[in-house]
Amino acid sequence: MSELARPQPAAAVEVEHVTKVYEGGTTALAGVDVRIEHGEFVSLTGPSGCGKSTLLNLIAALDEPTSGSIRVNGIEVTRLHNLARFRREQVGLVFQLHNLIPQVSVRANLEVAMFSTGRSAKQRRERADVLIEKMGLGGREERLPIHLSGGERQRVAIARALVNEPKMILADEPTGSLDSASSTIVLDTFAELNDQGVAILLVTHDLSVADVASRQLSMLDGRMVAPDVERPASSGESLARS
């Protein structure tokens, strides 16, 4: 059986005793344990340098832990060989800087994430157009990212994260470079996705942004601090007002 085709796991993310020590001896994570259920919306807060982005990068298989275990949808990430396939199929990434390819259109930005998926060019185009419409960007398919507002670009990035239908979105400070109106739109989008069953891990240093999640985690100096704060889900209501 393929390493990516295991039975449905019990949790979307299971992080156990994970440490990360960078070259030079800086300890970014010191024995972190986190569990995120399927369909859960979790925020992770903490001051700059506390290790929250490091944890997200490890879950996204963008980096390797020094020790410990990370399972995403039951897949042991630390033992994976085909990391590209994992990133393509299991998680969708949204960054603070939208990280769109500037020289290609909105539609093409989505299509490039679908290469290697076995979809034909026509299917890629159709899937991209569905998501562009869903993100409220209809009519902007052929525009270059430079001709979009900050909020629109971030919605394109969210659409790109969704093209391969991952069960989980990992977002690192997605509103960090947006004005409040754009932030509201982006957070509303996350809430809608969560309503549709997509698990979300939202890393932010902004507590008001963290409030939109159904559960909040906090970190300090590479460790999880304080018990999780569980809040009622915010679906159906604009997050900007919650």
Place this chain on the structure above:
Amino acid sequence: MRFYTLALINIASKKARSIGLVAAIAFAVMTVVTLAIVSSGLEQSAAAIITVGKADFTVAQKGASDLLTSTIDEDQLHTLQGIHGVQSAIGVLVETENLGPATPVFIEIGIQPSDLAPFGVHVLQGSAYSADAAHEVMLGWRAASTLGLHVGSTLQANGTINRVVGIFSTGNSFGDAGAMFPLPALQAYNRLPGIVSLAFVRVAPGASHAAVEKRITYAMPEMTTIETASQFGRADLSLTYLQAAVTGSTILAVIIGAIIVGITMLLSLFERTRELGLLRAVGWTRRRLVTLLLAENLTLALVGALVGVGLTFAVAALLEHLPSLRGVLHPNYTPDAYWRALYTALGMTLLGSLYPAIRAAILTPLKALSYE
């Protein structure tokens, strides 16, 4: 959008890089192909001499610096004529003379009138010169046309005034662009009594060419036989040196071109680090990333090859009309020259892309995404 469309968009969006790469490739291709067609043209011009005489093969002095300095004396010619299997061996003296800016290299062939017919010379107008005639000349029809001369005109050559007694055709453009003199007269003009440059050999019916050639080189180790243009270097070291220079220049051009491609690509990679990291982060494999970079560069290589071939035509035409090269240089656009353009462009691009492609492949997405 298709994968290759992305490569084309990337090429179009990085104009400075694309133009730089195309220019580097085009100049390398132009250098390599110009050298190739010029040397091939020179080789063809020089080798044309061996096809004038309608012989089975030509005999020349072994290792001469160039074919026109080959010397065969009367004794050697007699020895050659006596070798079993040789039906005839016609001794011919070949010299060149500068007749002015329009004809900087004029071919003069000294040959006995009795050898004209076996040599394949057809008199078109007038008549042949007599064996002991002085100051008589026959012009090839191309030479007559170029010089504007006809039977009865005079040609100033070899320091004397010669009367044109006939116009001939050999069916060979090299021979038809020159003049023929009585052999003793041309030997006298050039102070080479009893000397010929080449011997044109006809093999007796039923005899094996290879066996006769073997007998000649055994009996006359100081001589070599030339049957095809590719064997020309046996008697003409200058051509061998020229071919070596062309090979050396090709290698040098490819290496320099590859370095330029490599540097340009590396600079471009630094510029595109975040973009490449992003593609890895959204699930692109290393192989796909490298394929994209190679697709971009190989496309530019093909464009560079086309531009380079275009430049080659322009440069070759320019060289052909330089006063010092007029009449000497006839660029020879062989299929090999176009293949050379293609594999020079592809070779230098692949060589130059190797290190940057490896760098891109080993780049971790996280490092690439945090690259400033």
